Amino acid sequence: MIEFPPGLILVLGALILPLLGRGPVMRAFSLLLPLATLAAVWMVPGDAQVTWSFLDLELRPLVWNAPTRVFATIFSLMAFGGALFALNQPRRVELPAAFMYAGSAVCVTFAGDILTLFMFWELMAIGSTIVVWSGGTPEAAKAGQRYVAVHLVGGVVLMAGILAHVFALKAGGVADPIALRYFEFGPNGFDALSFAGAGDIAPWLILIGVLVNAATPPLGSWLADAYPEASESGTVFLSAFTTKTAVYVLMILFAGTELLIYAGMLMAVYGIVYAILENDMRRILAYSIVNQVGFMVCGIGIGTEMALNGAAAHAFAHIIYKALLLMSAGSVLYMTGKRKCTDLGGLYHTMPITMWCGIIGALAISSFPWTSGFVSKSMISQAAADGHLFLPWMVLTAASAGVFLHAGIKFPWFVFFQKDSGLRPKDPPWNMKAAMLLFAFLCVALGLGYQPLYDILPYPATGPEPLYEPYSASHIVSQLQLLLWSGLAFFLLLPILKRTLTITLDFDWFYRAFFPGLWRRALKPVVDLLVNLRDLFFDECIKVGRAVTQADALAAQIPIFREWSLGSAMVLTTFVLFVYLIVGFLH
Amino acid sequence: MSVDPHDKGLIAQLRAPWASMLAESPRAVKAFWVASILILIALALADVVVHHHAHFEIDGTPGFYSLYGLGACVLMVVVSKFVVSPPLKRKDTYYND
Numbered sequence: 001m002i003e004f005p006p007g008l009i010l011v012l013g014a015l016i017l018p019l020l021g022r023g024p025v026m027r028a029f030s031l032l033l034p035l036a037t038l039a040a041v042w043m044v045p046g047d048a049q050v051t052w053s054f055l056d057l058e059l060r061p062l063v064w065n066a067p068t069r070v071f072a073t074i075f076s077l078m079a080f081g082g083a084l085f086a087l088n089q090p091r092r093v094e095l096p097a098a099f100m101y102a103g104s105a106v107c108v109t110f111a112g113d114i115l116t117l118f119m120f121w122e123l124m125a126i127g128s129t130i131v132v133w134s135g136g137t138p139e140a141a142k143a144g145q146r147y148v149a150v151h152l153v154g155g156v157v158l159m160a161g162i163l164a165h166v167f168a169l170k171a172g173g174v175a176d177p178i179a180l181r182y183f184e185f186g187p188n189g190f191d192a193l194s195f196a197g198a199g200d201i202a203p204w205l206i207l208i209g210v211l212v213n214a215a216t217p218p219l220g221s222w223l224a225d226a227y228p229e230a231s232e233s234g235t236v237f238l239s240a241f242t243t244k245t246a247v248y249v250l251m252i253l254f255a256g257t258e259l260l261i262y263a264g265m266l267m268a269v270y271g272i273v274y275a276i277l278e279n280d281m282r283r284i285l286a287y288s289i290v291n292q293v294g295f296m297v298c299g300i301g302i303g304t305e306m307a308l309n310g311a312a313a314h315a316f317a318h319i320i321y322k323a324l325l326l327m328s329a330g331s332v333l334y335m336t337g338k339r340k341c342t343d344l345g346g347l348y349h350t351m352p353i354t355m356w357c358g359i360i361g362a363l364a365i366s367s368f369p370w371t372s373g374f375v376s377k378s379m380i381s382q383a384a385a386d387g388h389l390f391l392p393w394m395v396l397t398a399a400s401a402g403v404f405l406h407a408g409i410k411f412p413w414f415v416f417f418q419k420d421s422g423l424r425p426k427d428p429p430w431n432m433k434a435a436m437l438l439f440a441f442l443c444v445a446l447g448l449g450y451q452p453l454y455d456i457l458p459y460p461a462t463g464p465e466p467l468y469e470p471y472s473a474s475h476i477v478s479q480l481q482l483l484l485w486s487g488l489a490f491f492l493l494l495p496i497l498k499r500t501l502t503i504t505l506d507f508d509w510f511y512r513a514f515f516p517g518l519w520r521r522a523l524k525p526v527v528d529l530l531v532n533l534r535d536l537f538f539d540e541c542i543k544v545g546r547a548v549t550q551a552d553a554l555a556a557q558i559p560i561f562r563e564w565s566l567g568s569a570m571v572l573t574t575f576v577l578f579v580y581l582i583v584g585f586l587h
Numbered sequence: 588m589s590v591d592p593h594d595k596g597l598i599a600q601l602r603a604p605w606a607s608m609l610a611e612s613p614r615a616v617k618a619f620w621v622a623s624i625l626i627l628i629a630l631a632l633a634d635v636v637v638h639h640h641a642h643f644e645i646d647g648t649p650g651f652y653s654l655y656g657l658g659a660c661v662l663m664v665v666v667s668k669f670v671v672s673p674p675l676k677r678k679d680t681y682y683n684d
Contacts, residue, residue: 385642398659489660
């Protein structure tokens with residue numbers, strides 16, 4: 001019996017991993033840890049309840065929430081696939097950081113109180129930032145800085161919301177204000193989301209904090225900024241955990257919140273538009289993460305059992321095929337050193353396994369029949385149709401067609417076909433091929449044998465009726481029509497889809513160009529002017545002093561105005577705070 | 588455009604000779620287009636035989652998914668390219684300069 005959070009196997013294992021060097025022991029260990037985590041997830045008894053005392057709080061790091069099993073399972077499985085793909089990578093800190101990141105994600109899914117959830121949420125931010133930094137390039141260093149800044153701000157907003165709510169609960173006499181059930185705002189308990197309502201600000205802050213991690217525009221430009229700057233293997237890990245943990249938390253806290261339907265629709269369309277305009281192959285796939293998470297967020301907003309099952313199933317399927325696509329792109333990058341569509345093309349000549357695995361991932365993300373995307377995403381559309389939500393249904397259907405356009409065809413076409421780039425790289429080393437083949441197998445296996453996935457969804461079938469029947473003739477025909485006709489659109493529009501050496505500005509422009517520019521062009525000149533005025537003023541003082549005393553040599557040395565270094569100011573501040581603390585304790 | 592002669596069997600098969608063929612032969616491209624369009628029309632016509640359980644009025648119309656998929660994609664590409672891109676497009680060295 002497992003009586004501790006299974007994610008800790010990865011988190012603590014991550015600390016041991018660097019001690020094992022780079023040899024076969026470390027490699028074996030890196031494959032074993034995720035498998036042990038996966039086994040542990042399945043060995044946690046159904047009625048598990050563990051409490052840890054922390055200060056005067058009761059933390060519950062091990063409980064089963066409705067979507068825990070499906071998310072914890074896929075997170076562990078993903079850690080294994082990622083570790084296999086990363087087996088030959090030489091960077092020392094990347095894998096331990098990725099394991100801390102993955103393990104924390106598993107821990108979030110078992111959290112029974114908001115503080116445990118928050119602590120592992122923040123640990124994820126730290127682990128993932130190190131993964132970005134492990135890219136090792138100057139661009140990765142800068143992107144990692146922006147990434148961690150955004151996530152720490154998001155974390156502060158989330159914590160502010162949590163504290164506001166905890167104090168409100170405490171004031172209301174609730175004995176256990178950190179229990180997760182008090183944070184399930186859902187459709188009914190979330191009046192605050194109508195702007196006119198008298199509701200408090202806490203749910204808003206929490207929602208915004210979570211939506212930052214879900215990469216909802218305009219809060220989500222960190223994703224396409226940072227993910228493509230990580231290493232080949234780093235990006236594979238990054239694609240899986242942050243946004244899908246946010247999906248999990250939204251599902252727990254905000255299921256049925258109508259606003260999320262619109263947030264999801266926005267994400268789905270935004271991802272397509274930006275991916276269509278993008279040239280970097282991994283950035284195309286990064287935008288399509290936002291698009292896919294949009295489907296899940298929309299499902300959570302719809303909030304029926306069918307919709308939540310669909311969102312959870314889609315998260316499961318999505319993690320596999322998105323990792324597969326990024327493994328395929330990562331293999332191309334690893335073997336060629338090139339990442340722009342304009343530099344690539346014609347790789348089908350010499351990279352057959354990478355190409356076929358990429359195509360299978362592309363078919364799965366497009367929800368092609370007999371792949372994993374088909375049996376998961378359609379539940380969300382079905383829920384929209386069942387609820388007679390016409391606009392969401394139309395947008396999701398259009399977005400499904402757009403997925404085939406921007407990821408399903410565009411990625412394989414521009415990387416493996418189009419023009420001949422003259423590049424003749426081989427398929428990547430065996431471990432990268434093995435990871436791709438494993439995940440490609442899973443994409444097809446889930447599409448054909450979806451029952452094991454349906455059995456672990458948040459709301460499994462209770463009676464003899466099947467949960468959902470994806471393979472009706474009507475569904476297959478309509479989906480094939482939608483996809484193949486959008487394929488026609490791709491080839492008809494190919495002349496205007498041709499890639500150029502351009503990027504498309506996103507909301508990160510504000511903190512990458514606008515505010516720095518504002519400082520450089522408008523504020524800094526003013527500050528410089530003030531500094532000059534001050535210097536001039538004090539210089540004049542000295543001159544006047546000199547004139548008065550008539551002792552030039554002496555006066556020049558009189559320290560009339562001496563700058564304080566930052567160091568001494570900090571020492572003073574620290575000292576005052578320390579005294580304040582002592583006084584506070586004595587008081 | 589030749590396949591590496593040292594590789595045989597499954598791997599050589601996987602190298603998709605049809606892709607080479609398409610790249611080299613205009614006739615093959617033409618045949619591919621004709622076959623594709625026939626498949627597309629057949630799929631759209633399949634709606635006459637296959638019964639769709641329509642949730643809204645529009646999704647019961649024969650050929651709806653075909654035309655909607657095509658139309659939605661054309662619209663998204665056109666809007667991306669001619670509405671979103673012009674004001675937001677920059678050289679890809681924009682942030683490095």
